[in-house]
Amino acid sequence: MRTITYAKALNEALDESLQADEDVIIYGCDVGRWGGIFKITGGLQTKYGADRVFDSPISENVLVGAGVGAAVMGLRPVVELQFADFLITAGDEVFFKAGMWRFMHGGAFKVPMVLRLPSGETGAGPEHSACPEAYVMHSPGLLCCVPSTPADAKSLLKQAIQSDNPVMFFEHRRLYQQRGEIDDDAPLIPFGKAAIRREGRHVTIVAWQMMLNRALKAAETLAEEGIEVEIIDPRTLAPFDFDTILTSVKKTGACLVVEEGYRRLGVGAEIGARLFEEALPYLDRPFRRLAIPDVPISSIPALVNRIIPTVDQIVATVREMAA
């Protein structure tokens, strides 16, 4: 076992993937010479050369679209957008080209590309702060990873690069410097397998990335009060491991989703709808969500902190649910 940061884990995943497969290429704004604005691709251009790790113009549509074209011709491009929000900037290429080029051509192509999407609040306002994974979940043809630990980040990124399908890979910026244990001999984590981060019997919480950290903190406070929460980290949102949630809810009878995306039709809305369809007999308290209320994200910390779910809010909500 080693302890490394989430950022280092991502860098190692890219490094090892470049090493293992000549068809892997990496490009994006500033990823080459400078190693990326968040330094995730640091050192890779020096090691693998500028024809495999290179800078691109500020042209998000062609960044993503070229990834599809390169994938169709047998490469495995790993493309970085500087901010996950730009998923919307490149909407046609993400949703129609990456998600549907194979389908609309009757399966003639494989699209093995990865789009790396650093997400989460930065203080730079509403176009540089979102966690837009619900958009990806909503649209067919795309896989979606939301790793929360260094070990998951490395494993899921390697798996994403090896996948023959397009993967939207959300990296949470607030986690980059977080450290965690990593077992170099562990097999890769399969897509669609949630992790139970804490076991408990009173309330099920579904949370990932920064909200997972907050849920884990809240769980400690709640435990002192005798409320045992079970915390599920989905790890991938598409495919989505609903079974693990269902099993947990059968035990707890209550479910709270904590997410950093917008509330309306967010990931929590989907989980709630499925619980309503498939688990109503097991729910003995109403399903609850904590999410960003439906206003854009500001740049001033006081305003941002007002809308992102907090540890205190999680504690208070679970208390209500457990009462």
Next chain:
Amino acid sequence: MRNDVLADIFRKSLLTRVFEDRFVKLAMEGVVPPLLHPGAGQEVAQIAAIAALKDDDPVLYAHRGTGYMIARGVSMRAMLADCAGRAGGTNNGKGGIMHVVDTSKGIFGESGTLGGGLVISVGMGMAVKKKKTGQVVVHFFGDGGSNRGTFHESLNWAAVQKLPCVYICENNGWAVSVPVSESTAVENIADRAHGYGIPGVIVDGADPAAVMDAVRTAAERARSGQGPTLIEIKAIRLRGHYATDPQDYRADAAEVAKNDPLETLRARVISMGLMTEAEVETLLTECEAEVQQAVEEMQASPPLSPEAAFEDVMV
């Protein structure tokens, strides 16, 4: 230009015209949806352009016409099956006439959003360059599509990377009902090439030799690592935007009909002595028979199972 090449372009153009006219009839009869955007007036140039390429040079196209596919020998039966919801199509009923695909013949599909293929072509160019396959990626699109932002992003990055790509804009003067003069600030789409530091070439879409020359030069340039070229084909759209478009917005329809490039080529083939009038008539009958056979074979294929709706999403 070699006579046999010219005769072949004529034969394939005629076959394309017959096929598409029959397609429109089938659409009126309700056998296929009226989603074909007839390429009448543009097929000679499309087929001449393909004739200047190698058979395995990957082609992306826009929605206008089937000349590219006919030129590469994609099965007409399969294209009709795509539209009629029958088994044995090229895209299993997922994309109809607009997403015909046959990678074994270098036909790499179409973006339903105009300009969406341009970005794909850049990545394809990056891949063939990295893999040193010697191929040239060719993308056909309309004047309307060239007004998407993807045109700028793609040509710029393709030029920066000196990708083996050839961009062919078929400027037929119209984007649905809007004349190009009302949508586009420059007179020639090819003028935009200056903005990317690449050659911009204009050719007459009624002159197959000129089209072939331009495409051959561009392909050689691309293959030798000098980067992309933008070719503008001055074309005419003989029919409506889509199969059953009444074109009531258009005053020039009668005028352009007098300049049908297929008629010009037919007259040329005869005047050069490559074919007699009678041989052209025989060829027409043969094309009709070939299309008839494709229609019959398509109709003999079983309908697609509705369950196909769930297939081909992911690997």
